[in-house]
Amino acid sequence: MTYKLTYFNFTALGEPIRFLLSYLDIDFEDNRIEVEQWPSVKPTIPYGKLPLLEIDGKVLNQSTAICRYLAKKANLAGSDDFESLLIDIAVDNFQDFRLNIISYWYESNEESKAAKYVKLVDETIPYYMERFENIVVENNGYFVNGKLSWADLFFIGILDYLKFRAEIDLLNDRPNLQALREKVLAVPKIKSWIEKRPSTVDIA
Numbered sequence: 001m002t003y004k005l006t007y008f009n010f011t012a013l014g015e016p017i018r019f020l021l022s023y024l025d026i027d028f029e030d031n032r033i034e035v036e037q038w039p040s041v042k043p044t045i046p047y048g049k050l051p052l053l054e055i056d057g058k059v060l061n062q063s064t065a066i067c068r069y070l071a072k073k074a075n076l077a078g079s080d081d082f083e084s085l086l087i088d089i090a091v092d093n094f095q096d097f098r099l100n101i102i103s104y105w106y107e108s109n110e111e112s113k114a115a116k117y118v119k120l121v122d123e124t125i126p127y128y129m130e131r132f133e134n135i136v137v138e139n140n141g142y143f144v145n146g147k148l149s150w151a152d153l154f155f156i157g158i159l160d161y162l163k164f165r166a167e168i169d170l171l172n173d174r175p176n177l178q179a180l181r182e183k184v185l186a187v188p189k190i191k192s193w194i195e196k197r198p199s200t201v202d203i204a
């Protein structure tokens with residue numbers, strides 16, 4: 001089977017997919033679109049947004065659904081329906097958190113952007129990060145049921161980009177999330193991906 005991932009030259013929503021493909025030891029084409037190319041590419045793709053994964057030429061969008069599909073192949077999607085539900089909930093919470101940060105970043109009115117940043121740093125980030133830290137404490141060092149799942153790979157995959165956009169260290173004073181990050185980055189297939197992935201502005 002052939003796998004082609006198309007995303008921007010960032011980690012962000014592309015990285016959880018790259019982590020999962022690497023974890024599965026799947027050889028994939030890592031197609032990176034530069035910002036200048038984007039206006040001409042956007043009208044050619046199904047819903048005008050990236051990432052896209054092409055499997056044997058079949059064009060697939062929506063990063064969460066793609067990750068869930070790959071996670072099932074990797075046995076990282078929960079051992080029963082309830083565990084899968086807990087993983088899905090964790091990932092949707094990460095997506096809500098991401099959207100808060102993105103909403104600040106894409107605000108075009110400078111005054112509103114400054115106000116959004118204050119709220120983001122003083123309220124939203126502590127609100128979410130405290131909860132994420134506590135969930136990892138309650139679940140013995142992982143997001144769900146004390147074992148590695150795609151929720152862990154998803155969170156650590158998007159973390160650098162969120163930190164880059166929020167311009168603060170999200171893991172400061174979050175020792176359990178820091179430990180989770182170390183564990184995920186030490187997974188051999190993830191480690192070798194990190195060693196060979198291209199350097200981009202969000203991880204430089």
Ligand SMILES: N[C@@H](CCC(=O)N[C@@H](CS)C(=O)NCC(=O)O)C(=O)O
Nearest residue numbers: 012013048049050051061062063064
């Ligand atoms: N729900 C979609 C969201 C995709 C999304 O928002 N992609 C952004 C980049 S992270 C994008 O393509 N933005 C460019 C645009 O909308 O023109 C997913 O999870 O894949």
